[in-house]
Amino acid sequence: MSSDTTPRYEPGEAEDSLRDERLHVFKVNYYYVQIPCEVTLWILLASLAKIGFHLYHRLPRLMPESCLQIAVGVLVGAIIFGTDHKTPPVMNTNIYFLYLLPPIVLKEGYFMPTRPFFENIGSILWWSVLGALLNAFGIGLSLYAICQIEAFGLTDVDLLQNLLFGSMISAVDPVAALAVFEEASVNEQLYMMIFGESLLNDGITVVLYNIFIAFSQMHRYEEIESVDVLAGFARFFVVGLGGILFGIVFGFVSAFMTRFTQNISSIEPLLVFMFSYLSYLSAETLYISGILAMTACAVTMKKYVEENVSQNSYTTIKYFMKMLSSVSETLIFVFMGVSTVGKNHEWNWAFVSFTLLFCLVWRAISVFALFYISNKFRTYPFTAKDQLIISYSGLRGASSFSLAFLLHASLFPRKKMFITATLVVIYFTVFIQGITIGPLVKYLDVKKTNKKESINEEVHMRLMDHLKAGIEDICGHWGHYQLRDKFKKFDNKYLKKILIRKNEPKSSIVSLYKKLEIRQAIEMAESGMISSAASTASFQVHRLSPEEVESMRDMLAHNLYQVRQRAPSYNRYTLGTETSEKQAKEILIRRQNSLRQSLRKGHSLPWGRPVPVCKLLFVDSDHVVSAMFSSQRRLRSLESKQQHKEIIPMAQLNRRAEPSDFTAQTGSSSKLDRSATIRRPALMPKPQFGTAVMRRYESDEEEEAAAAASRQSVKRATEKRDVHFHKAQRRK
């Protein structure tokens, strides 16, 4: 009876509980869903807090987001502690290293700006690797010295444990610092240094941590010999470099896979994530650094995958990655909060305060020492201001806490003290340093960067790259740019052919341009172009900037192609609204459809087709320019018909007015105008006419020395118009 009605209670339940006395209509069973439910609640709470955080404008400027996350964690911890609830065992070594850590690492690696990273890679490697080592050993050894002092009651903490603690606590997590930097847009070099450090630091610290743990687990670890130390040293390199190699291999494999996924674009994100995760796991199998493997995989993969996958997959990957890493971080911070308000503490004034002191001191020492040396090799050394900022941005975060939390209590009897000390350092750095670093950056007036995404900039940068490479070739030296050029050549020749679909290497200028055009096209389409009538001066676009740019473009086109400006009657302000408006509507609708279609298919705007924006912009009066941008084929058929028609009136006009001298020209111009005005109804609607003239202009341009012709056409309206017409006529 009851066993039939309650099948859910099957596994592990005692016999008695299966037997109820009555049939229950309504039952509550919380234990069944406890773990997932609580996890979900924590995540939701953190998300809600984030929403609130960003809604209240002043908060993000005051403090970094990590503060908020920790606060939420503490809150949850307080609730759990207060209700004396038994926390579900969500965090243990396996879960942390296998599930919580990878998403965070992946996100960091994927969103890394590759170019500045590789330009500064020498400094970054030098600083991250040696900085981590220096910090770890420095803090460890200093603490060991402190532990020797009898008065503090720490003599049972031996050297190895101190070194381990040092390596744990030197894991830097400058997310907060980076957020501040991004908001203050500090110069790229500084940003890259800290970003690069955060990327590599985790990997290195975990490697060190594992080595020390391995030492602790050695059978007779009291008698560690120099052989073992050397082995540890060698292991460090093997683990680090092996990880990177692994990652690169996996990156290439996954990029290769995405080459063939045109027809099933929905599995593209899956490929990306699974391959990265696999790289992590297989590296961990061999005791190689999974973190470095995953980072290298993400960096390698990104370039090729972005070219191959559809627009939707690209967006999915981005957002899913962010989501996953956000979930992991939240969970870790909740755990931190729970631990804070728990009974896991052992407070020892000396240990805690000296830890904090040594963290700050050693960071400053490592920064100034290492940068002093690396500045000698840099063309643009880091100033003292920069170095001060870097040393101040050594915030600790979730990784230190996790490593402390996961220590085996059996091997480390003073584990609780470690946890306490770690927590104190984290709270101090995140809250106090995190909040004050913003004002500090502003106060020191650190050099800023101008991150404007403009076509001009892209073109100039490209030009400069080639220029520098060329100059280096000429003076016969190898330098950065040559290496980069060589890599690019190799990349284009072999790698891209293998890894990218359809063999269409797109240059960065083109992709930037495309990106900007897409953005603008969507903006334009969204702001309801159909409703804007062409009756008044320009488009009634709701937003100011597109209108400005649009009128700018109008102006430029209007003036660069003076040929169309004949008489006031053709001025765009007094142009009859009918034809142009209808045409505008038609073209707009056509363009919107094709835009929607292409976006739906999941492909970015195909480059072969005309770019919609240009067409949209010039709908008003500058059909000429739009015609130029649009597919020549379609209009050519129209044009050829009109050309014929246009030639006749022009030829007739020519016979009437001889272009002997300037006055004659102006004279004929007015005649032309008049006759043109008269002929207006007879002519085809303006756009095509304009097109026809444009075509002739184009051919002129191609045949003659272009520069002279275009320049003249720009400068003097009247004269040029006529000269041009005459030229055109002479040709025919």
Next chain:
Amino acid sequence: FLSLFLLLVTSEQIEHLHRRFKQLSGDQPTIRKEHFDNIPDLEFNPIRSKIVHAFFDKRNLRQESDGLADEINFEDFLTIMSYFRPIEMNMDEEQLDHFRKEKLKFLFHMYDSDHDGKITLQEYRNVVEELLSGNPHLEKESARSIADGAMMEAASICVGQMEPDQVYEGITFEDFLKIWQGIDIETKMHVRFLNMETIAQCH
């Protein structure tokens, strides 16, 4: 400017450059355009012609006249190289500004091929086409559109809101300076050899 440059460069580096000059010129006292064809790696550079052209551009050589020189001697060679040296930390504001202007002028001359002091749409198009010429899959259309877009951007930066009858003829040097205002060219336009030991030598 050249003398300032010479003060800051070691004799070793000048030696090296002189050797390279001799190598290129075939032991002649002057170099002509054809001599640059001997550099194999330069072949693949899409803006090769502009770079070579820049060496012979009289405006870059600080000669009063305009146009192209037929041949340049070692001093001219060094003059061109001086545009690429990195800035020193101990320069004052005025020197830095002057320096920056010089570098930007060099770039400007690369764009402005007809020497009229303005970068017109056609010239800009030319540059973009050359830049993208290494990529066989791009049509000329694309290069044109890009140049047009860039030109319009430049117009909006330089002139702001234009009257309906205003003409935007081309980017003048002042406009060019405006566009480059946010970007620090000093850190980008330099070649490392000029303050480090040589790493390798390509023949």
